[in-house]
Amino acid sequence: MISIRNVSHSIDHTPILHDVSLDIPRGGITALIGPNGAGKSTLLSLVARLAALTTGEISVDTLKIGQCKDRDLAKVLAIMPQSTQVSSRLTIRDLVGFGRYPWHQGHPGPEDREKVEETLTRFGLEPLAHRFLDEISGGQKQRAFAAMAYAQSTPYLLLDEPLNNLDIAASRSLMRLLRDMAEEDGKTILIVLHDINYAAAFADRLVVMKEGRIVADGKPEKVVSAKLLYDVFGTDAPVCMMDERPVVLV
């Protein structure tokens, strides 16, 4: 379980998070949604110890963020950061292989190689395995980084807006892969999403944030409503139900 207790956070004296508490039990996909600047990515990077925790407590299973070793946490929790400009020329196979680093510390064994090949197949990256990162499209790159996080074989997987710059086909196929991982591998996935419809369609639980606070939390059909869109996002959009799932008409 990821347990977030009374976490507050400021960046350059600007408060970003106000006394946030949240429990994410094992299993399923939890989506963090909310308008820009709500603190979703900050919360995610605090859980992934990529930003220093100052106020409050976060623990992942038995590991306490801020006290546990980076190397130990790397075997429990993987994060795919918001797409950054990576200028490294690594082949896709090498990149995915580096996802195994916490386990082999630079000396990959047969099981590491096996995992890399399995990951490449699962993510449909085999035909691109020998290509360099700067020779593939933005969507393929996102997929490669998601594959790298998957190869890390951690029970918890954090993703920060993985659908940025992806077209509809790539977005849906990535979300389906995540769905598979949650259902088949029992992974616990915490994902920051921009698009409420994707969140409602693929997540088991939505956590809605606004101005550094959690304002709604629950199953998509309970959370997504025209009122929420108006209160949280400040926009008038009708919501209708299709196949028992809420759909925002944009």
Added chain:
Amino acid sequence: MRRLTLLLGLALVAVLALLSLFIGAIPLDPRTLFSDPEAARLILISRLPRTLAAILSGGALAVTGQVMQILARNRFIEPVTAGAGQSAALGILLVTLFLPGAPIWAKMAIASLTTLVGSIGLLALIRPLPPTQPLLVPLVALVYGGIIGAVVTFVAYQGDMTQFIGTWLSGELSGVLRGRYEMLWIAGLAAAATWIIADRITLLGLGASTARSLGVNVARITALGVAAISVVTAMTVVTVGAIPFIGLVIPNLTARLLGDNLRRTLPVSALFGAALVLAADILGRVIRMPFEVPVSATVGVVGAALFLYLLYREPRHAA
């Protein structure tokens, strides 16, 4: 591909090393090597040390150039011209002025220390620069190196030592003799040691967050990388003088050919760097025999041509 380049590099270094042993102002016939004691002496005292100096400095500079480019996250930078080289010269100058009686290891340690400070200063200076403007980094580095170079010139002028700074600021191998180049082995060792942390440096190239989330101790690996850069730069500058371009051109060449997985590319870079310095030094010896052109000048010409070629060549199967 990688095995091929590795073999090519080895063959190049072997052939050029042989040439380097037998080409020079004093003619030397390989057939008399074992009969003529004078010939053997020439090899042992001058030609072999000179050849080893070229291999060690070239290999080490290429390797640390590659590490520097990853730490700075910029491909247009190399330590020797970006302030580290000048800081090494400043260190050895200050030591010569104020502690002339210090033992050689102490002088080297102080030069390494000033180089370390110079390198850290540069990394701190370029950190806030926006990654969207990749050319700002080499520009800032150029100005930074220029300022430290100016300080070196000023101190040398005040201390009446201007004739010395040339030997540090422009690399030359003609003065290399047995007993006067051995510090370069330390440079070679420091460069070789980066191989141990090659994976972790490669991960730093993916960004500090990615590296950290894979359990890499970012601060420690950065510090080790900067230390290796500083030791190599200081040892080369003090022993043979600054050799520019190696740390810029060779890493770009290997990255283009083989990518940025340092575990694979560092040995290739080392071989190519050694080959380039050897070739440039041989060229400097034959270009107007029996006089010599300093290796920093020939490397500059060859390196600039190579770099322009790399810049203008179409990238292979670009997306």
